[in-house]
Amino acid sequence: MNSAIESVVAAYVQTGQLDVLLDLKAHRERLMATVRDRADFNFGVLLGQLEEDIGAIEGGIRRLRAAAEARTDTDR
Template identity: 40%
Template sequence: MPSAIELIVEGYASLKDRESLEHLRMHRQRLAVDLKARAGFDCRPSIAQLEQDIATIEAGLRTLSGPVAG
């Protein structure tokens, strides 16, 4: 069964909504940066999930025409 992020990315990709995918990726990237800056908490599982989400979003962006901006 696909994850929620996979279904969201699939929906945006089918609509060719690059802007929404890029916003989704930027949001996940900001969350990961914020979690990496946290001290005193083990955020590794959450960071790993965010990085997996980012990879899924980037795969969706690659299905659209044009290069994936980083």
């Protein structure tokens, strides 16, 4: 079963929304930076999930960029 983020990424890839994926990745990275340096609680599980989310988002970004590059190559 796909995770929620994988479903979200798939929808954005299908609709070609690279800018939204880049924003989503930046948001996850900001969240990681916010909790990484906190000493009052162990955020290990959250950090692991954020890393997985970023990986899924990066996969979507790569797919969209590859599709855009393929279109550019075809237009030549």
